[in-house]
Amino acid sequence: MYIMKCSSDGVFTKGELVPYGPIELNPAAAVLNYGQGLLEGLRAHRKEDGSVVVFRPKENALRMRIGADRLCMPAPSVEQFLSAVKQTILANKRWVPPTGKGSLYIRPLLIGSGAMLGVAPAPEYTFVVYVCPVGHYFKDGLSPISLLTEEEYHRAAPGGTGDIKTIGNYASVVSAQRRAKEKGHSDVLYLDPVHKKFVEEVSSCNILMVKDNVISTPLLTGTILPGITRRSIIEIAQNLGIQVEERLIAIDEFLDADEVFCTGTAVVLSPVGSIVYHGRRVEYGGGKVGAVSQQLYSALTAIQKGLVEDSMGWSVQLN
Numbered sequence: 001m002y003i004m005k006c007s008s009d010g011v012f013t014k015g016e017l018v019p020y021g022p023i024e025l026n027p028a029a030a031v032l033n034y035g036q037g038l039l040e041g042l043r044a045h046r047k048e049d050g051s052v053v054v055f056r057p058k059e060n061a062l063r064m065r066i067g068a069d070r071l072c073m074p075a076p077s078v079e080q081f082l083s084a085v086k087q088t089i090l091a092n093k094r095w096v097p098p099t100g101k102g103s104l105y106i107r108p109l110l111i112g113s114g115a116m117l118g119v120a121p122a123p124e125y126t127f128v129v130y131v132c133p134v135g136h137y138f139k140d141g142l143s144p145i146s147l148l149t150e151e152e153y154h155r156a157a158p159g160g161t162g163d164i165k166t167i168g169n170y171a172s173v174v175s176a177q178r179r180a181k182e183k184g185h186s187d188v189l190y191l192d193p194v195h196k197k198f199v200e201e202v203s204s205c206n207i208l209m210v211k212d213n214v215i216s217t218p219l220l221t222g223t224i225l226p227g228i229t230r231r232s233i234i235e236i237a238q239n240l241g242i243q244v245e246e247r248l249i250a251i252d253e254f255l256d257a258d259e260v261f262c263t264g265t266a267v268v269l270s271p272v273g274s275i276v277y278h279g280r281r282v283e284y285g286g287g288k289v290g291a292v293s294q295q296l297y298s299a300l301t302a303i304q305k306g307l308v309e310d311s312m313g314w315s316v317q318l319n
Contacts, residue, residue: 001130002084005113008123010074015084017091020130023113030112030122037111037167038067041265042228044089044104044131044318046096047306053315054106055304057085059228064110067164072121075110080127084108086318088129095133099305102135105266137266142289142297144273145186145262147202149251150176151278154193155200155223162200162223169225173203187262189275191251192223198248205264206230207272209249209257210292216245216253229263229300235312236299242292255282259290268304269297 003023004015030036040063044054061081068075076084085106089096096104107130114124136142153176156162161169176188189207192198199218201207206227208217215237220226234244254260260272271293274283284290289297302308303315 001128002088004076004080004084004127006074006125006127008114012074012076012080012125012127015080015127017087023126023128025113026115028115028117030114030116030120031167033116034112034119035166035168036071036073036122037109038064038071038073039110039165039167039170040064040106040108041165042085042106042108043265043304044096044106045305046099048099051306052089052093052096052104052318053304053306054085054089054318055316056228056232056314057082057316059231060085060108063165063226063228064108067166068110070161070164071166073110073112073125076127081108082316084127084129086316088131090318092131095131097133097135102133103304104131105134106131134266137264137268137270142271144271144285144287144289146184146274147187147189147272147276148180148183148185149189149191149275149277150180151191151196152176153190155190155203157193158221158223160223163220163225165225170204177203185276197250197252199251199254200224202262205262205267205270207254207260207262208233209254210259210261210290211253211257213292214243214245215292216247216249218249219246221248227264229265229268232300232312232314233263233269233296236296240295240299251277255280257284259293260284261290261293261296269293269300 006012040060061078065075109128112122113126114122262270271289
């Protein structure tokens, strides 16, 4: 894994690769007491010729810098972030699964590691990158998933931190997610906290719908994470001549959609087979993957896996 530290002057020193293992933290570390921490997630794939490509790492670096500014944290430069990611992948190259058998998930972390008993920015920060080989996020792979609409809790609020990848955003969804899974669902669909009718996102991924061959996805209003996979799917769809709208979408519109699917680094693109809202279950596609969802999934993964020429310039090949 890769570790790089930064003192209160905001300058990160040269990092280093070290054996994967525990990180020592002071009990008063800001990340432990006040949640001053950010995470990112990206994937690397092995091409058929054995080389390794990583998908849009610069976008993760830029998003971490935006989140760090919101949490009063210094962040690695884009160049430092990219160098750390590349070094960590190459040091773990043998763990990149064979083509078509999965990918190497990369997890960059930025945490307030310095001791601070009062509520204030930490005096020291640590940037860590580690990796893990993974398969499909949901156990059934590309099979349609089931979502339960959450009617009691909300993922984020206006003016909060819903649009950055702060670590606290994820702990708050675990309870609702567990209850949904106990009822046989794959995940939770969240509505906006003000009107309680506009769709926002799933626990850890964005959501999109298709109606009359038009793709619609919730507008980024500050409570929704600007997903890199979401943006990639929008750009791919537009290049294919598919109309895409970003707007406020009521839950009733999603229930009347032709197709619904989720996007994210971990889930890639997962078709939604059903949504339950107020006890009413609406199904899509009869348990099959919709035509638009399949088209976009195939186009995205072909680029990510290096199976086609990357005309978008998204993939970075590691040497």
